[in-house]
């Protein structure tokens with residue numbers, strides 16, 4: 001995430017170089033150690049082989065707080081674009097990936113992450129043609 005610095009904080013940052021270097025080293029170390037997370041499921045359903053098409057639009061029936069970086073936060077009432085649907089292994093929860101629709105970000109892709117399918121109501125399907133493909137570690141890579 002990018003934070004905006006006020007002129008005041010930029011000044012204080014430039015005056016504390018050793019601290020900045022330490023912070024940068026710390027951040028680099030942190031992203032280098034961003035290990036891949038466990039896969040939530042071995043297979044998924046998408047609108048196309050690249051999972052680039054939105055499958056459907058759904059409305060959140062409940063709040064969801066992301067437990068880790070693989071997931072996204074969703075608030076009740078928000079609209080969510082669904083990009084993929086994981087096919088759960090027996091006994092596992094059903095998770096879909098998507099991004100929260102927001103007019104502010106209409107020209108940008110929102111943050112994509114997973115959420116439980118049970119907290120949304122699919123209101124609009126954009127495609128009936130779906131493909132089943134194996135998930136890869138990249139589907140669950142985040143930091």
Ligand SMILES: *[C@@H]1O[C@H](CO)[C@@H](O)[C@H](O)[C@H]1NC(C)=O
Pocket residue numbers: 061121122123
């Ligand atoms: C889901 O949306 C449909 C309208 O698209 C509505 O009729 C239905 O009541 C909704 N279900 C829930 C659980 O809110």
